[in-house]
Amino acid sequence: MLDAAWPYLPASVQTRPSFYVRHTLGAIKRQSLMRDTVDWATLERETLARAASATTAAETLPAFQYALGVVDNGQSAIVPAPNPSAPQGLYGLQVVHPEHVVAVVFAGSAAAAAGIRPGDVIEAVNGKPAQVHPNPRMRGHLIDLPTPSVTLRVRRPATSAVTDVMLQLGGYRPLPAETRRLDQDLGYVEIPGISGGSDFALRIRESIYSTDASTVCGWVIDLRRNSGGTMPGMLQALRPILGDSPVGGLVDASGASMPWTFPAEPDAKALRPLAEPDPAVALLVGRLTAGAGEGLVVAFRGRANTRTFGEPTWGLGSGITSIPLPDGATLQLLTAREADRHGQPRDGAIAPDETHAIDWSRIGAADDPVLLAAGEWLRGQMACRERK
DSSP: OOOTTGGGSOHHHHTOHHHHHHHHHHHHHHHOTTTTSSOHHHHHHHHHHHTTTOSSSGGGHHHHHHHHHHHHTTOSEEEOOOOTTSOOSBOOEEEETTTTEEEEEOBTSHHHHTTOOTTOEEEEETTBOOOBOSOGGGTTSBBOOOSSEEEEEEEETTTTEEEEEEEEOBOOBOOOOEEEEETTTEEEEEOOOSOSOTTHHHHHHHHHHHHOOTTOOEEEEEOTTOOOOOHHHHHHHTHHHHOSSOOOEEEETTOOEEEOOOOOOSOGGGOOOOSSSSOEEEEEEOTTOOTHHHHHHHHHTTOTTEEEEESOOOOOOSEEEEEEOTTSOEEEEEEEEEEOTTSOBOOSOOOOSEEOOOOGGGTTSTTOHHHHHHHHHHHTSHHHHTTO
16 A cells, blocks of 8 residues: 555645655555565666656656566556546557567457458558557567557458558457357367456356256367456356366465455355366467466466466466556556465466467467367367267
8 A cells, every 4th residue: 555644645745756756666665576676775766767857647657667667577557547538449459569460359349340350460550660569568468559540551461462451449349258169079168358247257157057068078268368357257257167266376475375265156056067077178378368367377277187278378467456546547566476276376477388379360260279289188188088
C-alpha cells in the first residue's frame, strides 16, 4: 500500500512529480517481489533524474517504465488514468515480434472487418518497417501499433498478395472458449483468457462434461492464446481435468505462501468425475501464454501424465497487485511468483516439454502441428492404448 499519510495531503501535493515519484517508488520498494535485489538509492536517483522535466504526474510515466524495467524486467507497469476524451477500443489484432506475424484477430474488430487473418505478415506500419512495442512490459513480444489510427501493409503468405489497410480503434468480441472432441477419443478445451462473465467457469466446466464420453481417454488444453485472466475462474473451469487441491499457489518475497483454492460450490452435485479419472493431459503453450495463463501451466506442473507442447511462454507473472495512485493511474506490481503443487517456484518463461513451432493460421485445425504432436503423445498413453 502507499504511505498512509498520502491520502490526507492536498491533491496538488500528492501529484507533484518529485513527490509522486518518491512515494510511488516507496510503494514499489515495500511490496515488490524483487525488493531485496535492487539498489534502491541508485534507482531513486536515476528515476528522479529521468522525471526532472515532468510537470505533471502523468509525465513521469517514462521514468517509471525505466524503473520497473530495472526492478523486475518490466513485468510490472503503471496503467495511466483513463482519458474519457481519447478514442476508445482496440484494433483487434495481436502481431508477434520479430516475425511480424498476425497471431490473433478478434471477431467484430476493425482488423476482422479489414479481412486480416492469423498468419498474415505485417510488412509496414504507417509506411515504415514494423517496430517492437516500446512498453517494457511487452518484453519484445508484440509490434508497436500507434493509435488512434494506423495504416498496415499486409502480406498474405499463401498468395503473396499485398494490400494496405487503415484501421481505427473500435469494438471487438473476445475470443470464445471452445470444447470439442478430436476423433472421438480425445477431448479438446481452449481457454483464451477469462472474459465471459461470472458464469464463465461453470459454462466451461459443463461443456467439458458434455464433451466427455466413455471413448475419451485424454485431454488437450490449449493455452496458446491465453494472455491472462483470473486464476480462480480458470482453475474452477478446468477442475474436472486438473483435479482437486493442492494445485500450487503464490509465494511472496518473504516466502509466505498463498495457495490457490477452488471457490466454494453452491451445489456439490455439480462436480463429478470424468469417464477416465485423472486422464492424461497435453497442454499447448506459446509466447502469448501469459499472466494467469502461465499460472494455469504451473498449476498442472507436477501432475501425473501431463506434458506441455509448443513454444516457451511469455514469462509475465500472474502474482500482480493493483495499487491505485493519486492521479487516477494504477500501479500493477509483481508481488509474488507462482509455485507448483510441490513448492517449486516458476521464474521467467516456461519451456515446453516438447518444442514445436506454432503456425498461427492453423490454431486448433486438423493440420495444426502442435495439436498433432500432442494427440500422438496422448494416444500413446496407457489409457488410450488400452482402448484400441
